Amino acid sequence: MKKIAIIPARGGSKRILRKNIKFFIDKPIIAYSIEAALKSNLFDEVMVSTDDDEIAKIAIKYGAKVPFLRSEINSNDIATTIDVIAEVIEAYKKEGRIFDYTCCIYPCAPFVTDQILISSFSKLEDDHLDCVFPVLKYGHPIQRALKVKANNRIEMIAPENMQIRTQDLEASYHDLGQFYMFKTEKIISDNRLWNDNTGFIELKEIESHDIDTIEDWNLAEFKYKYLKNIK
Template sequence: MANLAIIPARGGSKRIPRKNIKSFLGKPIIAYSIEAALNSNLFDEVMVSTDDEEIAEIAIKYGAKVPFLRSEKNADDYASTVDVIIEVVETYKNNDKLFDYVCCIYPTAPFVTVQKLNKSLELIKSKLLDTVFPVIQYSFPVQRAMRAFEKDFIRMIQPEYMGARSQDLEPTYHDAGQFYWLKTEKIVLQRKLWTDCTGYIEINELEAQDIDTETDWKIAELKYKMMADAGEKNPI
């Protein structure tokens, strides 16, 4: 079976300029995703989908392929991850290259490891799933979430859980924002990342960090250093 790694990295980041190639502890952050994919030996090809010549040059420097640039249509603020993946898959198909599974690895995910990629691929195959991705359990029960109303007031969204013990509430999770293993034919057919046949691997809060601000960036570097000190950093 053939596997393709797609790392989507457009050039127009707004909140953190040039985010996808900004230095993260000494090298462009996209390099961590590229090297994790290459070192996993899971992929027939590791490619970066970008509209940006500088990003393409850096991607190639670290071992990825950039066989074509992303279309203008899928390089704006409104293009979805699914749009980008399908464009890549269909372009390869037009060049007689077919892949059974695709793994979309985000370019700002330095916590992706070979072990996580392997575990997720094993799961999608063994359970015959359409999608597998890492999730993190919410640290506070979402059943006790509150919303503000009027000017100075706040109330629970689900007041029936006011007196419930935390340990009695069902755990809930959120997407870790690192990667998605996808069965190619399913994503092309349904044009969405999640289907009714989606699985997950659970990771902890130290193993991931949303990076949308400069503060997030600093927190991510601190977490990475902590994992490196514990001998858990990405084996690259």
């Protein structure tokens, strides 16, 4: 039963320049994903898929493999994560290396830990799932969401929920965009990251932060330091 961790990290980040190797506190942010994967001892191979020589060198420095650079067709803005994963799996298959399980860990996910990865794999096996990924519960029911109309007035998206108590509304969750742990053959054949036989690991607000802007980055560093201090 072979397992691979794939960390997709192309060089062309737009919103934060060189985001995947920008220092997060004291090391390049991609190092956190690599180290969590290695520390978990789950994987027979921890590799980084990149089109960028500098990212490749940093990845190797922190213990990942970069056996080849990503193809040009999967290095543009429209290439999907599943495209990148399929390319990696096919390249290893040509070398006679088949992986039963894959974990795609994003490079800007410093809150991922070895224990979260281990727990996710255990859930994947124990519950006979095809995929597991981390989610976070919305802090306020999305059924009470608001929108701004063309005349700059506010209204509810679902006004039928106006008189329903928030505690009586069903909880909703969102994908944290940190990683996906899955059965390789099933997800590749479905050509999507998760399917109807997918489970989840629920994390806390303090255990995650989406990083799209410099403000996000600074807040993520603050949360990370706080999390480490309370542990």
